[in-house]
Amino acid sequence: MPVIRLCDVHKSFGRLDVLKGVDVDLRPGETTVVIGESGAGKSVILKHIVGLIRPDRGSVHFRGQRVDTIGEREWAKLRTRFGFLFQLGALFDSLTVGQNVAFPIVEHGTYSKGEIEKIVADKLRMVGLDGIQSKRPVELSGGQRKRVALARAIALDPEVVLYDEPTTGLDPVRADVINELILKLKRELRVTGIVVTHDLASARKVGDRIIMLHGGKFVFDGSPQALDRCRDERVRRFVEGRASQEDLRSLQNRGGS
Ligand SMILES: Nc1ncnc2c1ncn2[C@@H]1O[C@H](COP(=O)(O)OP(=O)(O)O)[C@@H](O)[C@H]1O
Numbered sequence: 001m002p003v004i005r006l007c008d009v010h011k012s013f014g015r016l017d018v019l020k021g022v023d024v025d026l027r028p029g030e031t032t033v034v035i036g037e038s039g040a041g042k043s044v045i046l047k048h049i050v051g052l053i054r055p056d057r058g059s060v061h062f063r064g065q066r067v068d069t070i071g072e073r074e075w076a077k078l079r080t081r082f083g084f085l086f087q088l089g090a091l092f093d094s095l096t097v098g099q100n101v102a103f104p105i106v107e108h109g110t111y112s113k114g115e116i117e118k119i120v121a122d123k124l125r126m127v128g129l130d131g132i133q134s135k136r137p138v139e140l141s142g143g144q145r146k147r148v149a150l151a152r153a154i155a156l157d158p159e160v161v162l163y164d165e166p167t168t169g170l171d172p173v174r175a176d177v178i179n180e181l182i183l184k185l186k187r188e189l190r191v192t193g194i195v196v197t198h199d200l201a202s203a204r205k206v207g208d209r210i211i212m213l214h215g216g217k218f219v220f221d222g223s224p225q226a227l228d229r230c231r232d233e234r235v236r237r238f239v240e241g242r243a244s245q246e247d248l249r250s251l252q253n254r255g256g257s
Pocket residue numbers: 013016018036037038039040041042043044045
């Protein structure tokens with residue numbers, strides 16, 4: 001049974017049709033990478049998976065249970081089984097590193113102070129940062145902040161970890177540390193992973209499977225090797241970083257983005 005299943009998911013914001021019938025099964029223990037242009041709807045897909053956005057049409061399932069129709073209170077409980085690494089890291093600057101990682105544990109668990117300290121140390125060790133509990137996020141580099149955010153995301157031993165652009169903004173070496181961590185969490189914690197990225201080196205390295213979102217639908221679904229063999233023009237353009245005639249037209253007409 002898939003861990004997550006999206007069935008014919010449609011989502012519009014006003015007149016913007018972002019998802020136009022998305023179907024996918026995430027298999028246990030696998031890391032699936034979702035690629036696609038900025039604004040394609042990748043983050044919107046992640047938010048459907050954790051119940052932060054509800055589909056207009058279609059359904060979302062977690063371990064066989066339909067979850068897009070359940071209430072917010074049930075979702076709050078269910079969400080503890082997911083670890084979400086947000087696009088911008090989003091640490092609380094007013095809290096220490098230790099307090100940041102402890103946050104979901106304090107919120108959802110019934111642990112003693114000593115137990116919490118142990119879990120925090122374990123999770124920071126997992127990301128290679130034990131010992132910096134008393135630092136503030138502002139004292140850390142971008143790569144360290146991502147790793148602390150990742151330690152926080154796995155604080156409650158999630159079954160599924162969602163990574164939203166985990167390597168964006170990092171230099172290639174720091175980005176690779178994050179790639180290695182994603183692989184390590186899969187290996188050691190056996191989590192099912194879903195990674196949103198437009199970093200193709202990262203996608204190839206961490207992905208058991210790559211899916212490309214384009215025009216509100218998936219236009220590619222296969223292994224990293226299959227991606228290189230895929231002849232679909234939309235996929236090739238993205239992989240090779242070539243603008244389409246349409247992209248260039250908007251540039252000529254009004255100097256658009
Ligand atoms: N809550 C929202 N309200 C209105 N528009 C949204 C909302 N969330 C996303 N969008 C729009 O949906 C499109 C896809 O967004 P997103 O999933 O964030 O793209 P990306 O693939 O870059 O992650 C964008 O045009 C974005 O502005």
